[in-house]
Amino acid sequence: MSDVVLFNKPYGVLSQFRNDDNNDFGTLADFFTDKSLRVVGRLDATSEGLLLLTSDGRVNRAITQPPKHLKDRKQGKTYLVQVEGTPTPEQLAQLTQGVLLKDGMTLPALVQHLEVDDLPLAIWPRTSPIRERKSVPTAWLMLTIYEGKNRQVRRMTAHVGLPCLRLIRWSVAGFELGNLGVGEFVRVHLNEGRLKQLGIG
Incomplete structure (x- = not known):
């Protein structure tokens, strides 16, 4: 089952689970306990809003590195x-x-x-x-x-x-923040049609 997590990342939170620089920023570990999740594209600590996470490597690659046959279909x-x-x-x-x-x-x-x-x-x-x-x-x-x-x-x-x-x-890539509150997240199941849009399957 493929899914993606939509997270409204707050200001001052790193797009990673560890704070290797020991600065004052928070991390994703403050919000998630699922260790299988990986970030799909980064968002600076001082930026806010939509951050995608998934445990499916195919979904991660499809969004960050779209397949060649989808290169002309712009994913902004x-x-x-x-x-x-x-x-x-x-x-x-x-x-x-x-x-x-x-x-x-x-x-x-x-x-x-x-x-x-x-x-x-x-x-x-x-x-x-x-x-x-x-x-x-x-x-x-x-x-x-x-x-x-x-x-x-x-x-x-x-x-x-x-x-x-x-x-x-x-x-x-077509996923929107919607009305998620700051620090809130929702898990979205990707059906066969959505996976095909991403070039999977």
């Missing part, structure tokens, strides 16, 4: 990004077309500037509040990327002059 990762400043059409166009980072050009992304009321979830208070400057407004972007460069979203928005204040992952 969508983030809700709170940025400092008000995005201009030019800045949004840059993000959409791709930006040149130190490790190369990013692929074109999907970007929307959304009002708080238009976000797909109710934003919860963060344990460590974002930095705020009274003279500088903030805004929310919904940003979908199709690759996984290190800290890519933060670097992309900073590159166009919109420093990232808060990053919440909303979806991965």
